[in-house]
Amino acid sequence: MAQATLTITMPEQVWIQQLSTAYPAATFRVLAAVPGSETGFALVRISSTEIDDVIADMRDHPQILELTLAESSEDEATVHFETTAPLLLFSAREAGMPIELPVEVVDGEATIEVTGSRDRLAELAEQFERFGLSYRIEHVREHLHESQLLSDRQLEVAVAAVEEGYYDTPRRCSLTELAEQLGIAKSTCSETLHRAEEGIIKRFVEDLPDPDTEEPLEDQLAHS
Structure with a gap:
C-alpha cells in the first residue's frame, strides 16, 4: 500500500476555487462528503472573519443547488x-480511491491524503487530469503499520526509555539504569535502542516532503 499527500489546485470555473480565492483568509474544512450520480453532498465548516459574506456568496452561486446552515458563530x-461540481468526489469515485477526511481548502488549493494500491493511486492521478485538476506531490511513501517499523522488543525498550526519562534533557535515567529496569544487559539495551532509533529516524527522513518534486504521480509510484 502506498500513501500520498497531494495539494490540488481547483479549476477557476469551480465554486470552491472562486469563493476561496475571493476570501483567501477563509478556511473551508470538508468534514463529510458523498458523491451522487450527477451532484455531490458535503458538510463543510467555514472559518472566516467575513463569514456572513462567504455564506451569502456561497448560497447565491449557481453551482450550489441547496444550502442549509447547520450552526454558526461570529467567525465560523x-x-x-449540494453542488453540481464535486470534482474531488467524482475523481475519487471513478478511481475507486476514497479521499481521507477532513480536507482543507484555502485560497483555491486543497490538501488531501489517500492510501491504496499503486494502480489505484495512478488511476486517481488520471482522473484528476480528466476533471481538470492540477496537483503537486508533497510525498509518496509505503504505508506500513507501526508493527512493521519496530519489533515488539524494540518498541518495548523505546517506550521504556521515554517513560524513564532516558531522552529527557537533562537525562533522568542512564543507559545502565534503563537496562536494569528492563532486566537486560547494558549492551543488549544499547543495541536494541540503536536499532529502534535507526528505524524511527529513517522513517522520519523518508516522510519529509520534497519541495522540488515535479515528477508525475504515476512515475513516483513506479519508483517508490
Whole structure:
C-alpha cells in the first residue's frame, strides 16, 4: 500500500476555487462528503472573519443547488449543501480511491491524503487530469503499520526509555539504569535502542516532503 499527500489546485470555473480565492483568509474544512450520480453532498465548516459574506456568496452561486446552515458563530459556520461540481468526489469515485477526511481548502488549493494500491493511486492521478485538476506531490511513501517499523522488543525498550526519562534533557535515567529496569544487559539495551532509533529516524527522513518534486504521480509510484 502506498500513501500520498497531494495539494490540488481547483479549476477557476469551480465554486470552491472562486469563493476561496475571493476570501483567501477563509478556511473551508470538508468534514463529510458523498458523491451522487450527477451532484455531490458535503458538510463543510467555514472559518472566516467575513463569514456572513462567504455564506451569502456561497448560497447565491449557481453551482450550489441547496444550502442549509447547520450552526454558526461570529467567525465560523457549518453548512450542508449540494453542488453540481464535486470534482474531488467524482475523481475519487471513478478511481475507486476514497479521499481521507477532513480536507482543507484555502485560497483555491486543497490538501488531501489517500492510501491504496499503486494502480489505484495512478488511476486517481488520471482522473484528476480528466476533471481538470492540477496537483503537486508533497510525498509518496509505503504505508506500513507501526508493527512493521519496530519489533515488539524494540518498541518495548523505546517506550521504556521515554517513560524513564532516558531522552529527557537533562537525562533522568542512564543507559545502565534503563537496562536494569528492563532486566537486560547494558549492551543488549544499547543495541536494541540503536536499532529502534535507526528505524524511527529513517522513517522520519523518508516522510519529509520534497519541495522540488515535479515528477508525475504515476512515475513516483513506479519508483517508490
